Amino acid sequence: MHNIWRGKKNLTALAPMADYTDSPFCRICREIASKPFIAFREMVSSEAIIRGNEKTFKMCEFNKIERPIVIQIFGAEPKNIAEAANAICEKYKPDGIDINMGCPVPKISGKVLAGAALMKNHNKAVEIVRILKKINLGVPVSVKTRLGWSKEDEILTFAPKLEEAGADAITIHGRTKIQGYAGQANWKMIGEVKKIISIPVIANGDIKSAEDIKKCLEITGADGVMIGRGALGNPWIFKNDEYEITNQELINTVLRHARLHLERYGERGIVTFRKHLAWYFKGDRIVGIKNVKKLKAELMKINLLEELKKILQTQISV
Numbered sequence: 001m002h003n004i005w006r007g008k009k010n011l012t013a014l015a016p017m018a019d020y021t022d023s024p025f026c027r028i029c030r031e032i033a034s035k036p037f038i039a040f041r042e043m044v045s046s047e048a049i050i051r052g053n054e055k056t057f058k059m060c061e062f063n064k065i066e067r068p069i070v071i072q073i074f075g076a077e078p079k080n081i082a083e084a085a086n087a088i089c090e091k092y093k094p095d096g097i098d099i100n101m102g103c104p105v106p107k108i109s110g111k112v113l114a115g116a117a118l119m120k121n122h123n124k125a126v127e128i129v130r131i132l133k134k135i136n137l138g139v140p141v142s143v144k145t146r147l148g149w150s151k152e153d154e155i156l157t158f159a160p161k162l163e164e165a166g167a168d169a170i171t172i173h174g175r176t177k178i179q180g181y182a183g184q185a186n187w188k189m190i191g192e193v194k195k196i197i198s199i200p201v202i203a204n205g206d207i208k209s210a211e212d213i214k215k216c217l218e219i220t221g222a223d224g225v226m227i228g229r230g231a232l233g234n235p236w237i238f239k240n241d242e243y244e245i246t247n248q249e250l251i252n253t254v255l256r257h258a259r260l261h262l263e264r265y266g267e268r269g270i271v272t273f274r275k276h277l278a279w280y281f282k283g284d285r286i287v288g289i290k291n292v293k294k295l296k297a298e299l300m301k302i303n304l305l306e307e308l309k310k311i312l313q314t315q316i317s318v
């Protein structure tokens, strides 16, 4: 088995983000990344896969340029997750399968007892990893989780159980389920986990710059970092060190991303591309824009790629 997690140091990973880390965005990040890089795709439902839901299958498609690609599955029933993982591996041959054990959204952690709910049911979580290892998918099986459901040190008992069950790597978002996205990610606690298990540990939460990557690796001693929101509208975070983009580069990347997005979703896809535009033009990263407010307002109304091109070319000085 080719194990993408083995022998990697200072790895950077794109976090799985529903509605964002689709094929076009993973491809953009891959093209820009100059550090060791793994892209995680947005989570897919094991139940939808075994029902043969076409839309869910399509969410797993990728271009081989995006490799290494990890597909994340959420679910609660070990057998169903195994069946779904098998179907995905047979059809798409990703480089890894990841199990979501951290999602706090009520639809997932409340109703179906998947995602973060698995942190309250260690036996079920262990059973999931065991069965996935047993059916021998031919790719590594990793887990993405949080520090705990309500206490930050729950991970100190959970992570060793996942390792023992055979997990090939673990990503830890430095917050509890109860915290949601509030407060500051606790990188120190991730460091405590790193000390007690020997599979690769990937640290996640609040990494927004090259400096954060360095600091997080230092504090956690982790094998890599995973970046979510810090990569939205900022794929350059996967480049070496603090990288200053030019306005021309920004325009080129936005337009390339938009074209890939339209190839994937069709002409109407420009409407769902607006969410990426909001991130590309968030904050004050871009200098030389004549009227930022006007630019943003116009971008949120575009209906055609040509309109996007025109707005960028006329309102941003290069």
Ligand SMILES: Cc1cc2nc3c(=O)[nH]c(=O)nc-3n(C[C@H](O)[C@H](O)[C@H](O)COP(=O)(O)O)c2cc1C
Pocket: 015, 016, 017, 018, 019, 020, 042, 043, 072, 100, 102, 103, 144, 173, 204, 205, 206, 207, 226, 227, 228, 229, 230
């Ligand atoms: C819009 C959005 C969608 C997300 N979707 C997923 C998902 O599908 N699976 C998952 O494990 N985590 C998901 N997360 C959590 C992120 O992967 C990550 O753990 C979290 O955002 C913290 O990292 P960050 O501070 O770098 O963003 C999502 C987060 C956001 C903001």
